[in-house]
Amino acid sequence: MMAHSPIRAHLVLLLVPAALLGGALAAQHAYGLYPCEMCMWQRWPHVVALILASLALFVKGGARASCLLLAALALGTSGAIGAFxxxxxxxxxxxxTTCTAPPSASDDFMTAIIAAPVVRCDTAPWSLFGISLAGYNALISLLSAGVALWLMKRR
Structure with missing residues (x-):
């Protein structure tokens, strides 16, 4: 069972960021929950984690362990941003303030983006059991990063 721990960690680091990114994109494109600036910040570490975990499929030894460690740290970073x-x-x-301040009506660029939805970072557009999408990202990402690190250490 111990020999399978790095494989399980690798699966966590491949599947969790892919599922969270897929869920975020589905929420945006299928359900109209447009992301704010901080929501976008949370997506980038998932992309990094996915790239690193995918790269670990093609390298061996210490390079694989390094890729997986960095992927776990990236996943944890997304969770930390989500908690914030x-x-x-x-x-x-x-x-x-760029995320939470209401737009000024005197800005010239407002006519160009008037059709774009205004999404504020300080308002949760959706929640379940009192936990917002950012909160769920924090919980799932931090827990998954911890599990992956624990599985890698078990080796």
Whole structure:
């Protein structure tokens, strides 16, 4: 059973970021839940984790372990950003002002983007059991990164 731990860690680091990215894109394109700036910040570490975990399929030894470790750290980074974002949504602290301030009507570029949805980072567009999408990303990403690191250490 111990020999399978790195394989399981690799599966976690491939499947979880892919599922979370797929869910975010489905929420955006199929259900109209447009992402705010901080939502987009959470997606980039998932992309990095997916690239690194995929790269680990083609390398061996220490390079594979390094790719998986970096993928787990990237997954954890997305979770940390998600936790920060959830804190902004729940009003625990303030987020970036570019994300939470209402747009100014005097800006010239407003006519060009008037049709685009205005998405604020301090408002959760969806929640389940009081947990927003950013909160779920934080929980799932941090837990999965921890599990992957634990599985890699078990080797």
């Amino acid at each position: 974002h959830a804190g902004v949504e729940y009003g625990f602290w303030t987020g970036p």
